[in-house]
Amino acid sequence: MKEITALLYHDFTALDALGPLEVLGRLPGYEIRYASLSGGPVCNEKGLTVETEALGSLGRSDILLVPGGMGSRKLALDGDFLAALRRAALESAVVMMVCTGSALAAAAGLLDGLRATGNKRAFDWTMSMGEKVLWQRDARWTRDGKFYTAAGVSAGIDMALGFVADHFGRERALSIAEGMEYCWNEKPEAGWCFKEHGKIGKMK
Amino acid sequence: MKEITALLYHDFTALDALGPLEVLGRLPGYEIRYASLSGGPVCNEKGLTVETEALGSLGRSDILLVPGGMGSRKLALDGDFLAALRRAALESAVVMMVCTGSALAAAAGLLDGLRATGNKRAFDWTMSMGEKVLWQRDARWTRDGKFYTAAGVSAGIDMALGFVADHFGRERALSIAEGMEYCWNEKPEAGWCFKEHGKIGKMK
Numbered sequence: 441m442k443e444i445t446a447l448l449y450h451d452f453t454a455l456d457a458l459g460p461l462e463v464l465g466r467l468p469g470y471e472i473r474y475a476s477l478s479g480g481p482v483c484n485e486k487g488l489t490v491e492t493e494a495l496g497s498l499g500r501s502d503i504l505l506v507p508g509g510m511g512s513r514k515l516a517l518d519g520d521f522l523a524a525l526r527r528a529a530l531e532s533a534v535v536m537m538v539c540t541g542s543a544l545a546a547a548a549g550l551l552d553g554l555r556a557t558g559n560k561r562a563f564d565w566t567m568s569m570g571e572k573v574l575w576q577r578d579a580r581w582t583r584d585g586k587f588y589t590a591a592g593v594s595a596g597i598d599m600a601l602g603f604v605a606d607h608f609g610r611e612r613a614l615s616i617a618e619g620m621e622y623c624w625n626e627k628p629e630a631g632w633c634f635k636e637h638g639k640i641g642k643m644k
Numbered sequence: 645m646k647e648i649t650a651l652l653y654h655d656f657t658a659l660d661a662l663g664p665l666e667v668l669g670r671l672p673g674y675e676i677r678y679a680s681l682s683g684g685p686v687c688n689e690k691g692l693t694v695e696t697e698a699l700g701s702l703g704r705s706d707i708l709l710v711p712g713g714m715g716s717r718k719l720a721l722d723g724d725f726l727a728a729l730r731r732a733a734l735e736s737a738v739v740m741m742v743c744t745g746s747a748l749a750a751a752a753g754l755l756d757g758l759r760a761t762g763n764k765r766a767f768d769w770t771m772s773m774g775e776k777v778l779w780q781r782d783a784r785w786t787r788d789g790k791f792y793t794a795a796g797v798s799a800g801i802d803m804a805l806g807f808v809a810d811h812f813g814r815e816r817a818l819s820i821a822e823g824m825e826y827c828w829n830e831k832p833e834a835g836w837c838f839k840e841h842g843k844i845g846k847m848k
Contacts, residue, residue: 455659455666455824458692462659462797465690472690481695486669486676488662491685491693560825580825592825593666594801620659621764621784621796623829 444472445501445532447525448482448492451511455593456538460505463600466616467608473498477521485510495524503603504532507596508539508559515544516569522548534586534603538596542589546570554584559592581628598625648676649705649736651729652686652696655715659797660742664709664804670820671808677702681725689714699728707807708736711800712743712763719748720773726752738790738807742800746793750774758788763796785832802829 444464446457465472476482479494506525515521526548529535537545542558545551546569557579558566567575576582581590581599583606590599601624605613617624648668650661669676680686683698710729719725730752733739741749746762749755750773761783762770771779780786785794785803787810794803805828809817821828 453666454662458658458662461690461692462657472692474692486665488665488676488678489695491695561823592823594824594826597798619765619796620798622798623827625827 442470442502443499444470444503444505445475445495445498445528446472446505446507447495447528448474448476448484448490448507449509449511449515449521450483451485452482452507452509453539453593454484454486454488454507456507456509456541456596457505459594459597460536460538460590460600462620463597463604463616464503464505466619467604470502473501477524495528500531501528502532503534503536504528506535506537506541506544508537508541508543508562508592512540512544513565516547526550532586534588536588536590536596536599536603538590538599539592540566542566543569545587545589546573551587551589554587555579555582556584556587556589557582557591558589561592579628580625583628595625597622598628601626602628646674646706647703648674648707648709649679649699649702649732650676650709650711651699651732652678652680652688652694652711653713653715653719653725654687655689656686656711656713657743657797658688658690658692658711660711660713660745660800661709663798663801664740664742664794666824667801667804667808667820668707668709670823671812674706677705681728699732704735705732706736707738707740708732710739710741710745710748712741712745712747712766712796716744716748717769720751730754736790738792740792740794740800740803740807742794742803743796744770746770747773749791749793750777755791755793758791759783759786760788760791760793761786761795762793765796783832784829787832799829801826802832805830806832 475495476492539559543566552572590596601613679699680696743763747770756776794800805817
């Protein structure tokens with residue numbers, strides 16, 4: 441069994457984690473673990489309390505997933521959290537970050553010299569967390585080596601489907617998207633689309 | 645403060661609940677409560693354990709949200725659950741169902757004579773739960789009176805944005821979608837779209 445670890449924290453954004461997990465949880469042979477730095481209950485931005493295991497008590501992950509959320513502002517300055525994130529990420533075969541999750545990875549020094557993106561509404565702050573990161577302001581999601589990053593919230597679903605396409609083929613990604621009745625934004629460079637409303641193109 | 649109640653149960657689909665809640669949680673003046681029939685921890689299909697309050701201990705809701713999931717198969721035959729769902733739904737100003745959540749509402753007799761939809765991959769079973777429901781096999785989401793229903797998983801996000809448009813205007817819905825970097829499928833009758841892949845049109 442391969443292990444997916446979602447690294448949660450107080451005031452994370454639920455959909456940042458549970459969107460990608462809905463995709464990844466449909467892969468046969470993978471199981472999901474919900475972790476936090478210390479373990480125990482973690483409450484998200486909207487009062488959702490989730491049980492977690494302590495990150496240090498889990499073995500290495502095949503996929504490590506780091507969501508964004510308001511709580512990331514504080515954690516980006518927390519040396520203990522960043523050290524644990526760095527260790528877990530270096531051990532993991534694949535690392536995925538959504539929204540301001542990529543600010544945490546940048547603060548942990550994981551993204552230096554790599555292409556990455558993040559939430560468009562918090563992009564300047566995110567960039568300030570890693571001056572050596574090759575930030576892609578217009579990207580919907582990115583892949584550089586084992587590191588995947590996504591822009592805001594629902595872009596994480598597109599990124600996770602991109603991972604499936606990379607590792608299991610495009611047909612598998614399309615099949616999972618169909619099972620979720622999700623309209624996949626397949627192109628990572630498509631920063632933002634509002635085709636229905638005539639607002640095609642990049643988000644500012 | 646207006647109250648949104650998510651009615652969870654064992655083996656619910658996380659994204660069915662947390663997709664719409666990501667939309668609704670961005671409305672000012674609303675707060676979210678996580679409930680189950682008996683209260684206490686509830687574990688979803690993918691090992692996510694969430695704390696809940698007992699539905700009966702909460703007052704009436706402004707919005708009641710019922711996700712789908714494998715657990716709905718058993719609950720559709722559970723008289724106690726259906727009676728509690730019926731009572732909570734009748735008291736609530738608006739009721740939203742995602743995926744096989746609409747099978748539960750149908751089994752509770754809430755949708756007789758109304759237009760409704762559900763997950764395309766479980767549609768025949770869903771229809772069998774309510775012979776007097778005006779099932780819309782091709783719809784992505786529906787509204788009939790105070791009852792909103794959505795097809796599978798991510799269609800719930802489109803439905804919740806549709807609710808926002810109905811009650812707060814289309815600009816508010818677009819603004820929330822933009823904040824989530826979500827490409828809204830605005831048209832309820834659009835059953836399924838895979839525009840990127842040349843598969844535009846209804847899902848079979």
